[in-house]
Amino acid sequence: MIAELNRLVELVEVRLNDGLDVAVLATELGTTEYHLRRMFSSLAGMPLSEYIRRRRMTVAAADILGGDGLLSIAVRYGYGSNEAFGRAFRSVHGVSVSDVRRDGGPLRTQPQLRFHLTVEGNITMDTRIIDRTGFRLVGHATRVPLIHEGVNPHIQAHIASLPASEHSRLRALSDTEPAGLLQVSADVDPDYTEGTELTYLHGVAVTGTDPAPDDLDAIDVPAGTWAVFRTEGEYPAALQEAWAATATDWFPSNPWRLRPGPSIVAVLDRADGFSTATCELWLPVERA
Template sequence: MMDWTTRLTQALDYLEDNLEGTADIEKAAGLANCSLFHFCRMFEVVFTVSPAEYLRRRRLSRAALDIAAGRDKVIDVALRYGWDSPESFTKAFKRCFGITPSEAKAGSAQLEIWPQIRLAVVLKGDRTMKYRIEERAQAEFVGLPIRTTNTENENLKTIPRFWDTKGKDGTVGAMARYCGKLGLLGVCYDYNPADNSFAYAIAIEKGDFPMSALPAGCETIEVPASVFAVFESRGPMPGAIQKLWKDIYADWFPSSDYEHAGTPDFESYPEQDPPELPDDSPEYRTEVWIPLKRKKMF
């Protein structure tokens, strides 16, 4: 834990020390001893903001302080923090703070500055995480997707709403008729670091049924062969599985020798015991399957 905390602190310090147009998120990921994919996913889940958005807000915050001090021209501040024109800087500044740089320089409003992230180490010995390591061959899932993002916990709202909507319109029931051993699935894939979005699909394992039997809009999702960490959750939905996701990134990954492999991960909703167990029961069981690769060793 301490080694991971030290490396993540180094990555955060690097971003803070290089706000003036030179910070590189891939280099920060290297300082944290993980891939760019894993760094971005971990950062968003733990801090509820992507590295790129955090960097943008910190640059704007530092720029706002420089402007409020009144010593520099707006164009000089814009160039210092990576904007190529005063127009694009003014647009970003107003979107962030609600006022223009000129108004900030005049001291006509109070600015809400985005603070630097600082880590505090909390050792937790009061619980365990139940998981197993399992190998799976290459597979195909079939699912109905939406796009969402971890930024500011947007996915914690859009995904439950997606399940609720598709449950009410009969989509979930139609797909459940063709479930395999894993049950219904919630698959995360196609992560795009440029806009911090990813696809999430209500899915099932591909089987001997025609695609025409499934709701319109379903697509095939390729899942490469991998070693998976499989975590079990018990508790009312969606809170139990949302908490499990955060615990995996905040607690399990930092203390393990693994990072996310960058391929699709998924939630499994198997048949309950008894089958009629409601999803708000404290005994409702789900699993999270995460593909793994070994961390780089120094």
Template sequence: MDWVERLNEAVRYIEENLTGEIEYEKLGQIACCSAYHFQRMFAYIAGMPLSVYIRRRKMSLAAVDLQGGGAKIIDVAAKYGYASPTAFNRAFQSVHGVNPSSVKNEGAAVKSFPPITIRITVKGVEEMEYRIETRAAFRIVGKSFPLSKEIEQNFLEVPRMWQGAVQDGTLEKILALMDGTPRGVLGVSACSDEETWRYYIAVASSAGTGNALEEYTVPGCTWAVFPGEGTGKSIQELERRIVTEWLPASGYEFACGPDLEVYFEPDPQHTAYEVWLPVRKKQA
């Protein structure tokens, strides 16, 4: 089963469990990656967060259940995993723009969101520079922050983490401890299925942590390393291209390991950086 087939198999799992529990870890297992990497892939390929897609599919089916007036709203809410009618009503209105009770009347307009089918067309319009680098485990020192299991929330929170680290002087303290490689300020997403998800602002270092900082050992891994420059938004665009353009035709797939961002300049408005993606040779 190739990479795209595994993604579509994961979509089928979603469809089969819209009235049950959808385990993000299971989705990762089907796609042969972590839950974290699956959510990132899905968001870049589908153009929407995984949680939004699941909510739209559930509310599409819920609207069909309510049309005709026979089903009770509380029963339909429970069917799709909503513990209270209030939460269900909020989700329903966010998708359809009307409340569930209005759909029970004939003639009410609702929206339909069919299941997606993933197809990847590699256009290759622009070249992508990269290198493959294998490193032994190395130690980093810095400050960590919890990450949400809903990955789209992290796109909002991580920039705030950086801003706070600059304003309270933490980043300056971290920079003074750098004595290893990769050289640069590191953003490390430690998000395997076997650990609590955390994001580290850190440097490679052998120094002590003191009372204010933490240490983490980045496990040995093979990374595909992509250079870039610009702002945080340009990094997200580079990551999107890696997933949708480079990865499908590369002969590699996601491996179990942290993502790294390596920043070579302190200016957040224009900085040179590298995106390190943990990879392994694609399995047959």
């Protein structure tokens, strides 16, 4: 995956003003747009779309200083008007086009990225690969913003709003893996951009042979392969560290890639107060 990401950066660079299509680039690289965007975001610390915008505005700054007409520059980099280009330029550089033409700056440069894999061998990931028939996730769903680190207060509030009896009722419905009460994230932004909305479901997995109760939300999950990562330690820090390590360590070293679908966290055991927990992180995967 590291080689594919570096080749992606090279292709982005030569197509900054050439109708850049990430889906086409993914096909050329022999992977999927979904996996490419998720891995780029995880390793670069920014969405691919944001990197492309920053690089375009970095290169466009030289054209601005060169005196080309503003509309021709805007069109060259995929913007339909001076206003749209000007907004993008200011969002990256913090100053207007006219300021740069008058004063020569200041400019904020986005360097061209280069990915490297550092192999330390000091982390063993407890992983299993399983093939699952289709199943259904049922429970209580809501829309929440994506937060990369720490406890998500919106998810906390959603869970706290459910009475204790509802947790017991959901557990009684569970009849297949992943077992027990589940934390399900679905409809996640492909770039994994912090602050974007996702669907969070607090519920359980069922075989799906019977209709879900009318008062519960449901997500049907088709048959497929899953990578299951077991984590132990401080909650949610250990879980979030393992999630990050799937991108930095596991996927670059294994012949699997992410496929579209929900990610699922099963809490197998936890301390009083949820200070520590043993969890399983379920990610939908396919052969690379």
